Structure formats: C-alpha cells, structure tokens
Amino acid sequence: MMTFIKLGWRNIWRHRRRSLVVISSIGIGVFAMMFSAGFMNGMNMQMVENTISTSLGHIAVHSKGFQENMKLEFNFNADRNMLGKIDRTPRVKAWAPRVKMQAMVRSSESSRGVMIVGIDPGREKNVSKIYDYTRKEDGSHFITGRNTDEILISREMAEKLDLLVGDRLVVMLQDKHNEIIGTGLRVCGLYETPVNSYDRFVVFTGIEKLQSMNGMGANISEISVLLNDKKDVDAVKSSLVAGIDEGSLEILSWKDMAPGLVRSIRLFDTMMFIFFAIIFMTVVFSIANTLIMAIMERFHEIGVMKSIGTGPMRIFFMIIFEAFNLGLIGVVAGIVVGMALNFVLSYTGIDLSLYQESMRVWGTGSVIYPIIRFIDIVNAVIIVFFTTFIAALYPAVKAARIKPLEALHFI
Amino acid sequence: MSIIAIKALVKDYDVNGIAVNAVRGIDMTIDKGEFTAIAGPSGSGKTTLLNIVGGLDYPTSGSVVVGDRDLSGMSSSELSDMRLNNIGFIFQAYNLIPVLSALENVEYILLLQGVSKKERQDRAREILIEVGLEKEISRLPKDMSGGQQQRVAVARAIVSEPEIILADEPTANLDQKTGANLLDLMHELNRKKNITFLFSTHDSMVMERAERLIQLSDGMIASDEKRR
Structure with a gap:
C-alpha cells in the first residue's frame, strides 16, 4: 500500500502548477471555512456572554x-x-x-x-x-x-x-x-x-x-x-x-431561559454548514476535473500497469491516494493560514462599528473576536477528506475500469 | 513439452461496422525454453496473436492454452493474475512507470506479487546488475537512454521469473547496436533461466537471431522455421 501512496504522491507533482491550483482551491475553501466558523463562533459566544452578563446569569432560581x-x-x-x-x-x-x-x-x-x-x-x-x-x-x-x-x-x-x-x-x-x-x-x-x-x-x-x-x-x-x-x-x-x-422552585440554566438564543445559534450553525457545502461543491468539481485530466493523460500508462498485472482495486486506490494527497496539503495549508488569521483577530477583533445598530439587535457588540474550536478543525478535516473522496470516486472507478488493450493502443 | 498451445485461433474485429479478420485460424505450439520470433508485415496479425496469448484480448473462436490453463474460460481478473505471475511483458515503447526509479519499476511486479520489501529490493537490484544497469538503479526513466529503459523493461519482465516473456517489437525504438545488445541479453537470459521468449517483430536482425521464426501473412501462418 505504501508504494501506491508514494505513487499517488509523486503523480500529483508531475503537473506541479495544476496540482497547486487544486491545492489552493482546497486551501482557500478551508481558510474560508475556518474564518467564517471563527467569526460565527465569536458572534455566538458574544451573543451568549452578553445575554448571560446582562440579564440571565448562568443559572436562575425562580418560583415555579x-x-x-x-x-x-x-x-x-x-x-x-x-x-x-x-x-x-x-x-x-x-x-x-x-x-x-x-x-x-x-x-x-x-x-x-x-x-x-x-x-x-x-x-x-x-x-x-x-x-x-x-x-x-x-x-x-x-x-x-x-x-x-x-x-x-x-x-x-x-x-x-x-x-x-x-x-x-x-x-x-x-x-x-x-x-x-x-x-x-x-x-x-x-x-x-x-x-x-x-x-x-x-x-x-x-x-x-x-x-x-x-x-x-x-x-x-x-x-x-x-x-x-x-x-x-x-x-x-x-x-x-x-x-x-x-418542589416549589424551578432552577433553570441560561439555555432553559433563552431557548430562542439556543435556536439562533443552531440556525447559525446550520447556515454555516450550507455555506461550507457550497464552498466544497466547487472544490469537488475542481478535484474531479484535475483527476480526470490526469487519468486521460495517463491512460496509456494505467493500461501498462494493468497489462503487467496491477488489479483494478490497486489502480482505484492509487487515484484515491492522489486525491487524498491533494486534500491533505490543501487542508493543512488552509488550517494553518486560517488559524494564524483567527489567532491575530482574536486579539485585535473585527471592528464592525459601521453596523453597530444591526450588531446591537443581535446582541453581539460591534467588535467580534473570532474563536476557533477543536471541533471546527476536525470538521474541516472530515469535510475535506469526504469531499475529496467523493470527487475522486468517479475518476478512480474510471481508471480502474480502463481496458489494458485499449490503453496500450492509446498514445 | 509445449508451454503455449494454440488451436484454430480466430480473431475478428469490428472497425466502424467493417469486419476485420485479424487472425484467421492459427494452429501452433511453443515449447518451453524456445526463443521464437513472429514476423510479418503490419496488419499480419502478430500483435493480435501476442495480445491473445498474453490474456490482453479474447479470441473470437479457438483456444489458447498457456501452461495448463485454457485462457478462453478465464475472467479478466484471472487473466490479470496470470499476467502478473506467469508472463513477463516487454513493450515497444518501454512503458516504464515514469515516477518510479529503475529499481522501483523492477520491484513493482514483486510488490504486486506480495514479496517482502527486503527480498524484492534485493532481487530487483540483482536483476538490474545482471542487465548492466548497476549505475542507473536510482534513476528515473526520463534520465535514462532508450536502450537503458528497455533494459529496465527486460529486468521488470524477468524479475519474477515468469514462464514466458512476450515482447512486442522490443527493438523497434532502438538503434541497431543497442537493439543487438538487447537481443544478446534476452538470448542469454533465455539460455541461463530457460525462459520462453516469444517476439513479434519486423526487424531482420531479430528474425536472424531467433531460434524459431514464424511468418504470418493476412492472419495465417505463412511459414514456420525451426533453426535449432
């Protein structure tokens, strides 16, 4: 398996510029994801903290x-x-x-x-x-x-x-x-x-x-x-x-007291996932396009590999590894840049004073301090690898099905 | 003892609705250890015959038995296994994997066969030394001459010690001297390891050096001459 991972890795560098374009598109997608997740987390957190600090507290004891x-x-x-x-x-x-x-x-x-x-x-x-x-x-x-x-x-x-x-x-x-x-x-x-x-x-x-x-x-x-x-x-x-x-008291957490706020946060999270889905739909096509081009260029070569006894599953995994390698570099680059920017902005904040009145409606304050959670990084990695796998599926199946004789005649 | 037995082999193609009879009823046997060339002009059916023997193509009718296996009843994955374990291929255009070094290209077949890393590296290195490529072991195909690449292809074909090596016009892209050297090498391997070599060629030098020369014409055997 290591040889096929190595083959996948070397193959992506055969067209350095083309691979870098795909890696950049994945990286920019991940970066956009990290930035928007950080921004949204910051907004949600500030909304919750402001609500807790002004009115709710963490817990309230009431009469039933x-x-x-x-x-x-x-x-x-x-x-x-x-x-x-x-x-x-x-x-x-x-x-x-x-x-x-x-x-x-x-x-x-x-x-x-x-x-x-x-x-x-x-x-x-x-x-x-x-x-x-x-x-x-x-x-x-x-x-x-x-x-x-x-x-x-x-x-x-x-x-x-x-x-x-x-x-x-x-x-x-x-x-x-x-x-x-x-x-x-x-x-x-x-x-x-x-x-x-x-x-x-x-x-x-x-x-x-x-x-x-x-x-x-x-x-x-x-x-x-x-x-x-x-x-x-x-x-x-x-x-x-x-x-x-x-028996006569009700003890409520801030979530119990502000269900609307909890629903708003869930709504924001859902919106983020829709946003991520749109970003990564474009990434899917970018990766699939590159891999299909790569396979067409290597049609003859894959035919040779099959003719000397390489099974279809190995060809399939070789292409999947190529996509995986592209995704890996892209996700690492996107996370590093995204984390660095979020780190800086978590100190400086994003000043939205121009929209102060709108921000007051949301209760966030006019300066948003982005927050990246570990789960955001995990999500980014899962989404990229899932997307990459989906994108690579068709090219990989296509490559696995190449008939060696046809490919040998193809120059 | 025959290692390849071909009976009443027919192969028809349909090219844009026109039937092309590439092979028209070939009967022949190849014995173990033979060094045989199949010659003939373009379109005579020699590459088609080699492809069918190598399990890369299916016959329209007739039978091909390699060793004790009848190819006509085998699935594509069984044919793939047979190509991996019993047949070595040498192609006209070398067809090495461009991102792998000479050593890795030769090792590749052993890797597919599940040989351990150390053993496959040792065997691949040994074969490359045997074909005279000791200094080129770490080079990528693009950094080698055509003759050197074809030697790597030969090393790749023989490293797993297959029963048969099929070579489709192996000297076609080489100059005369390099081609002669390659033939010497293959002949030596044939003698030392008793590997059966079956070539397709229209190179007169290869025809002269072959121990058996089968001439094809219009998909049929025109002559079959055993020299030794």
Missing part, C-alpha cells in the same frame, strides 16, 4: 411558573438556609437576588412599558455587567442602595422619554392587592449594553424599594447565579436542584 409568566404572585422567600446552600455549592462564583415585574414608566413627554428589576447593587455588581455598562460621568452613576429613590434606565430609553440624569419619572405598577400604584423616582444613571432589546425594555431600582412598592415584603422573584465557568452549568444546576428545591 415565573419563567412562563412573570406575575408578581410567583415569588418566594430566599431564607438564610437556601442562600447558604447556594454559597456553599462548588463552582458558584456569585449570586444576586432580584425582584422582576412588568411596569410602566412615564415622563412628562412620553410613557413606555418596561420590566423593572429590583437589585441589590452590591451583589449585582458581581453577577451582571450592568454596573460596567453604566455611564460614570456627567452625574450618571449606578444604584447606590437597596432602598433609594433611584432608577437606572438605558441611554436609549432616556432619549425616548426625553429624560436626563437627575430628572424624575413615574413608575406605575400593580401591587400585590392588584392596585395600580405610582411612585416617582429620580434617574440616577444611564446604561448601555450591547443588547438592543434589553436596553429598550429594562430599568433598575433598589430591591427593597421595589419590594415596598409592590408590597411583597422580603420575597423575591429570582436568584441569579454566576459560575466560574459556563461549562459547569448542567452540573451546578443538578446540585442546586438536589440542594435547595423542595
């Missing part, structure tokens, strides 16, 4: 039914025992209690439906990036206490409501007695996350302030839990289910 319907009645009491167990759960980095409910905010100019989130500012800083996303100049600052008359809104919402830092707005919500109550709060700061839908809809105030407004006492809607590593989500979720759930 809250995820389906954010009604005030779906609240629970997070006693010391429960919080202690969360604190002691391995791989948990931080947690923060939240009260979440639908409300309406009204300025002198306009009003909007919002989700108001009551937070513990000290703990929230460790769990989400809302603190980091809050402007800290021109008087804008984060919520300063659990029970202050402060409200933190997004820059976009401030523009829509025509509000500045220091202005007052009215929050209207339904309390536990189903009474509509209105409370005036002062805008303490403006934030801006990379997630457009979040900025349009979410405002923050102190947790105790919101609890006193809605009358739910010390109860909360959610405990958001942040882990040291996203990989551990399923394991930690299981520990929390076993440790604190007595």
Whole structure:
C-alpha cells in the first residue's frame, strides 16, 4: 500500500502548477471555512456572554411558573438556609437576588412599558455587567442602595422619554392587592449594553424599594447565579436542584431561559454548514476535473500497469491516494493560514462599528473576536477528506475500469 | 513439452461496422525454453496473436492454452493474475512507470506479487546488475537512454521469473547496436533461466537471431522455421 501512496504522491507533482491550483482551491475553501466558523463562533459566544452578563446569569432560581409568566404572585422567600446552600455549592462564583415585574414608566413627554428589576447593587455588581455598562460621568452613576429613590434606565430609553440624569419619572405598577400604584423616582444613571432589546425594555431600582412598592415584603422573584465557568452549568444546576428545591422552585440554566438564543445559534450553525457545502461543491468539481485530466493523460500508462498485472482495486486506490494527497496539503495549508488569521483577530477583533445598530439587535457588540474550536478543525478535516473522496470516486472507478488493450493502443 | 498451445485461433474485429479478420485460424505450439520470433508485415496479425496469448484480448473462436490453463474460460481478473505471475511483458515503447526509479519499476511486479520489501529490493537490484544497469538503479526513466529503459523493461519482465516473456517489437525504438545488445541479453537470459521468449517483430536482425521464426501473412501462418 505504501508504494501506491508514494505513487499517488509523486503523480500529483508531475503537473506541479495544476496540482497547486487544486491545492489552493482546497486551501482557500478551508481558510474560508475556518474564518467564517471563527467569526460565527465569536458572534455566538458574544451573543451568549452578553445575554448571560446582562440579564440571565448562568443559572436562575425562580418560583415555579415565573419563567412562563412573570406575575408578581410567583415569588418566594430566599431564607438564610437556601442562600447558604447556594454559597456553599462548588463552582458558584456569585449570586444576586432580584425582584422582576412588568411596569410602566412615564415622563412628562412620553410613557413606555418596561420590566423593572429590583437589585441589590452590591451583589449585582458581581453577577451582571450592568454596573460596567453604566455611564460614570456627567452625574450618571449606578444604584447606590437597596432602598433609594433611584432608577437606572438605558441611554436609549432616556432619549425616548426625553429624560436626563437627575430628572424624575413615574413608575406605575400593580401591587400585590392588584392596585395600580405610582411612585416617582429620580434617574440616577444611564446604561448601555450591547443588547438592543434589553436596553429598550429594562430599568433598575433598589430591591427593597421595589419590594415596598409592590408590597411583597422580603420575597423575591429570582436568584441569579454566576459560575466560574459556563461549562459547569448542567452540573451546578443538578446540585442546586438536589440542594435547595423542595418542589416549589424551578432552577433553570441560561439555555432553559433563552431557548430562542439556543435556536439562533443552531440556525447559525446550520447556515454555516450550507455555506461550507457550497464552498466544497466547487472544490469537488475542481478535484474531479484535475483527476480526470490526469487519468486521460495517463491512460496509456494505467493500461501498462494493468497489462503487467496491477488489479483494478490497486489502480482505484492509487487515484484515491492522489486525491487524498491533494486534500491533505490543501487542508493543512488552509488550517494553518486560517488559524494564524483567527489567532491575530482574536486579539485585535473585527471592528464592525459601521453596523453597530444591526450588531446591537443581535446582541453581539460591534467588535467580534473570532474563536476557533477543536471541533471546527476536525470538521474541516472530515469535510475535506469526504469531499475529496467523493470527487475522486468517479475518476478512480474510471481508471480502474480502463481496458489494458485499449490503453496500450492509446498514445 | 509445449508451454503455449494454440488451436484454430480466430480473431475478428469490428472497425466502424467493417469486419476485420485479424487472425484467421492459427494452429501452433511453443515449447518451453524456445526463443521464437513472429514476423510479418503490419496488419499480419502478430500483435493480435501476442495480445491473445498474453490474456490482453479474447479470441473470437479457438483456444489458447498457456501452461495448463485454457485462457478462453478465464475472467479478466484471472487473466490479470496470470499476467502478473506467469508472463513477463516487454513493450515497444518501454512503458516504464515514469515516477518510479529503475529499481522501483523492477520491484513493482514483486510488490504486486506480495514479496517482502527486503527480498524484492534485493532481487530487483540483482536483476538490474545482471542487465548492466548497476549505475542507473536510482534513476528515473526520463534520465535514462532508450536502450537503458528497455533494459529496465527486460529486468521488470524477468524479475519474477515468469514462464514466458512476450515482447512486442522490443527493438523497434532502438538503434541497431543497442537493439543487438538487447537481443544478446534476452538470448542469454533465455539460455541461463530457460525462459520462453516469444517476439513479434519486423526487424531482420531479430528474425536472424531467433531460434524459431514464424511468418504470418493476412492472419495465417505463412511459414514456420525451426533453426535449432
């Protein structure tokens, strides 16, 4: 077999230029695949990270039914025992209690439906990036206490409501007695996350302030839990289910809470495969064309090989090895160049500030940092060798079927 | 003892709807160790006869027995095995594998036969030395003269020690001196190893050197002369 691998290798260098063209087409295909996979992974990762860091956390503890319907009645009491167990759960980095409910905010100019989130500012800083996303100049600052008359809104919402830092707005919500109550709060700061839908809809105030407004006492809607590593989500979720759930709680991972995001990532992955398929369809024809040309040129030579006793299977594998060699060089070249570019771009990022608004809709941020996963390399290798095999199949069968006598007369 | 027995051999071709009778009823036997030339003008059927004996073509009717095998009942893969194990070929245009060195070209047949690497390298080297190509062992065909390439082809044909060597106009592309040297070599191998040689030729020098000369004309035997 080694001799036929050697024959395949030497044969591809008989027409160096032609082989280099095919190798280049495979290499460019792999490079395009690596680049687009890296870009898409980066986008997906940033989309997930931004969603986790702004709203979801890795894991959330809710009262049963809250995820389906954010009604005030779906609240629970997070006693010391429960919080202690969360604190002691391995791989948990931080947690923060939240009260979440639908409300309406009204300025002198306009009003909007919002989700108001009551937070513990000290703990929230460790769990989400809302603190980091809050402007800290021109008087804008984060919520300063659990029970202050402060409200933190997004820059976009401030523009829509025509509000500045220091202005007052009215929050209207339904309390536990189903009474509509209105409370005036002062805008303490403006934030801006990379997630457009979040900025349009979410405002923050102190947790105790919101609890006193809605009358739910010390109860909360959610405990958001942040882990040291996203990989551990399923394991930690299981520990929390076993440790604190007595039947009335639901403990959800970010995937459970954002099924739309998971579906989007799957959709992107599918789109990538379609893209790869289109790239490699062209590669198939390029390889097949080259091999058919090579076989026609070596028609006589293959006839001689068959006439001196080379079996059809050996001729078949010789051609397959030629294609394999072309694919191998192409895939190595494509991976090396693709990895090098991804490595550089993973530090510099790809700046898409020109499309900032569109990127905010996706929640990715305007600078994408490509990420190459090991599975992407494995996929590239599998796709190239599969494609190469498919491309070589017809020429190899054709070569194996050459009749020696016909070929001997062919000059 | 005959090693090739041909009975009532007929081969017709259809060329663009016109029937061409390439071989028209040949009967002959070739004994082991013979050094036989089949001569005749172009179109007399000598290459067709050689192709059928070598299992590269099927007869229209009649039988060809090589050793104890009747070729008419054999499949293409059985014929391929027979060519590999029992017959050596020498072609007019040398027909070496261009990407393999002289040694690798000779080794190739042994590789197909499943001989171990060391043994096939030793045997191929030995044969190349025997045909006078000690210095050309590592050269590619493109770096050798026509005569040297034909010697490699001879070495390739004999390395597996086949019963028969079929040579289709082996000296046609060589100058007279190189052709004579090649004939000397083949004759010596014929005597030393008792290999049966069957040539097709229209080279008078080959005809003169042959121990048996069969003349073909219009697909039939015109004369059959044993000189020794």
